[in-house]
Structure formats: structure tokens, C-alpha cells
Amino acid sequence: MLHLRLIVPAGLTGAVVEVAERTVGATHLVVLAGAARRPAGDVVMCDVAREAGDELIGALRELGIDRSGSITVENMDLTLSAHADEAERQAPGESADAVLWEELSEVTHEESTFSATYVAFLAVATMLAACGVMLDNAILIVGAMAVGPEFGPLAGISTALVQRAPRLVGRSLWALIGGFLAAMVLTAGFAWLMDGFGLFHADMITADRPNTGFIWHPDWMSFVVALLAGIAGTLSLTSAKSGALIGVAISVTTVPAAANAAVAFSYQDLNQTWGSSAQLLANLGGIVVAGTLTLLVQKGLWALQRRSAPAVKPGPAG
Known part of the structure; x- marks a missing residue:
């Protein structure tokens, strides 16, 4: 699993949340309104199966989050969650075959x-x-x-x-x-x-x-x-x-x-x-x-x- 931490301008938070919710393989979605200070904005966090990570990151870049806010991605060695297991099961392909470009x-x-x-x-x-x-x-x-x-x-x-x-x-x-x-x-x-x-x-x-x-x-x-x-x-x-x-x-x-x-x-x-x-x-x-x-x-x-x-x-x- 990958952990994404995003700093999102308030006006784009809805679009970012929609993208994350529609991504097969994404779960543990958290929104902290107004938590970011530099740059100012909302903090959005989620976990995503590695095999779905490239598409989610690409969609976020299309929204310009890498320019107006930030996208931070971390590899997670251990996640104990039935929701995470279900997300990985639903995500297409195998994580070992996925390339995060x-x-x-x-x-x-x-x-x-x-x-x-x-x-x-x-x-x-x-x-x-x-x-x-x-x-x-x-x-x-x-x-x-x-x-x-x-x-x-x-x-x-x-x-x-x-x-x-x-x-x-x-x-x-x-x-x-x-x-x-x-x-x-x-x-x-x-x-x-x-x-x-x-x-x-x-x-x-x-x-x-x-x-x-x-x-x-x-x-x-x-x-x-x-x-x-x-x-x-x-x-x-x-x-x-x-x-x-x-x-x-x-x-x-x-x-x-x-x-x-x-x-x-x-x-x-x-x-x-x-x-x-x-x-x-x-x-x-x-x-x-x-x-x-x-x-x-x-x-x-x-x-x-x-x-x-x-x-x-x-x-x-x-």
C-alpha cells in the first residue's frame, strides 16, 4: 500500500476527494479542513494499493495539486486493516507488476x-x-x-x-x-x-x-x-x-x-x-x-x- 498526504487549496478539495473516492484501490480517506499553513489549504490523506497509485497520482497532477499544493507519497510496510485488504483485492493487476512512473x-x-x-x-x-x-x-x-x-x-x-x-x-x-x-x-x-x-x-x-x-x-x-x-x-x-x-x-x-x-x-x-x-x-x-x-x-x-x-x-x- 501507498500513503498519500496532500496539501490542497480549499477550492479544489471537493474535486480531490471525488477523485480519491472514485479510485478503485483507495481507502482510509481523511480530510483535515484548513490544517495546512504553508502552503495554506486543506490536508487530504488516503491509502491506495500500489497498482492503482500511478493513475491516482496522475489524476491529482491533472488537477494541478503538485503546483498549487503538494503530493507526498510513502511506501507502507505494514497495514492492518480489512478496508486495506479489500482495496488491494479490488485494485486491478498485481502490486509487484505496477510501475510508479x-x-x-x-x-x-x-x-x-x-x-x-x-x-x-x-x-x-x-x-x-x-x-x-x-x-x-x-x-x-x-x-x-x-x-x-x-x-x-x-x-x-x-x-x-x-x-x-x-x-x-x-x-x-x-x-x-x-x-x-x-x-x-x-x-x-x-x-x-x-x-x-x-x-x-x-x-x-x-x-x-x-x-x-x-x-x-x-x-x-x-x-x-x-x-x-x-x-x-x-x-x-x-x-x-x-x-x-x-x-x-x-x-x-x-x-x-x-x-x-x-x-x-x-x-x-x-x-x-x-x-x-x-x-x-x-x-x-x-x-x-x-x-x-x-x-x-x-x-x-x-x-x-x-x-x-x-x-x-x-x-x-x-
Whole structure:
């Protein structure tokens, strides 16, 4: 269930209440007249089944509540109520299949920001992967993959393409490309520093690396794994099962490929640099393609379900 808390101008309260009452899956409707102070207005609260949430939020935005008041949505972990059980039973579809597009757009927008924190996480992850590459240590590689925050911008690109939001596409691309460029430059500097301390040396990058040599040898399996990871990652975001993102993160060779490319470039091993760059692009491209197709399929399937069972009750006759 979702909990909605609305601040509504007094003149629109009746329309908002009508929309909530007509929404199949909405219950626990509460109206507090004049309770809001900034902005001034009435407070309207209700609970709604997740599968009916997107339509209700869309109807509220059509009334302009997001501009004249506010719409706050919270996920509810536990609701003990026969009314809530009945609302979920009546709501069409399954909650696990429902996509809250407003929530998805907000999450990907926040995680697609080119910020100092984002660059720091990506740079640290790439440096950890560089250590794993040079030591041929698979554990360090896995740890670096789990730290990397790059799935946020990738999901942002997929969401923006499906929602036809070019500004979010540009924002996400900038976070992705700018972030990786900054992380790789910093990692190349890190490699030079480690070389100066005698902790890295050229023989380490050219030696046989049975545990990590795959990083700069891209093949079709790399793209297939990226496709599968993109599907799993997108499903985890749309179903609010964020724990699956860790599995996604350690399935694709994005951060390790960037690290290997940066270290190889610092030692002028252009063969590994190009191979690692191709691996990085294959993984990034595969995730974006899979994420976009997954969202399109989810959108289409959900539209079919909505047609067979509308989310709004018919109004009174006459």
C-alpha cells in the first residue's frame, strides 16, 4: 500500500476527494479542513494499493495539486486493516507488476546527478578495481563492482527514453560519461602514484592474469550478461526490490573495465586500453538497451491490464 498526504487549496478539495473516492484501490480517506499553513489549504490523506497509485497520482497532477499544493507519497510496510485488504483485492493487476512512473523518475533523477559524492564513489570503486586488476584478485574486483554507483545514470537514460524526457537523457549521459572520465583520469593518476611508491609496476599489467584477464577481452557473452543484468536491475527498481541491485552490480564488468583501461593507459599498453574500453561500452550499452526494452514491455503489459480492469469507478448516473 501507498500513503498519500496532500496539501490542497480549499477550492479544489471537493474535486480531490471525488477523485480519491472514485479510485478503485483507495481507502482510509481523511480530510483535515484548513490544517495546512504553508502552503495554506486543506490536508487530504488516503491509502491506495500500489497498482492503482500511478493513475491516482496522475489524476491529482491533472488537477494541478503538485503546483498549487503538494503530493507526498510513502511506501507502507505494514497495514492492518480489512478496508486495506479489500482495496488491494479490488485494485486491478498485481502490486509487484505496477510501475510508479513518478517514483521511478524521481529516483533516477536523484541518482543521475553529477555530484562530488557520485564521482567520489565511482573513483574509489575504480581505484579498488585497479588494485584488483594489478593483483589479479577477484575479491577486490567484486568489491569494486558493488561500490560503483553507475546503475543510477543507466536507469535514468532508460527511463528518460521511455518517458520521452530529453533533459533527463542529457543529465544522465553527463553523469555517466563525465563520471567515468573523471574516475578513469583519477585512477590513472593513482596508478602513477602507486608506481612511484613501488607498489605497481609494468610487469603486473602484462603478466598472465587468469582471474581478471577477461576484463579486457570482450565477447558476445559480455553483452548477453549486460542485457540480463539490465533486465534484473530495472525490475528491481520498478518493484522496489532494491536489494537485487547488489547482484546486478557484481554481474557486469563496467567499473573493472574502466579501471583496467586507466591503468593500461598509464603504462602505455594501448591494446589493453582499447580492449577494456570496448568491454566497458558493451556493458553500458547492453544495460541501457535491456533497461529500455524492459520498461517498454512493462508499460505495454500494464496498459493491457488497465484496459481490462479500469482503476476508476464510474460516476453516479445523471
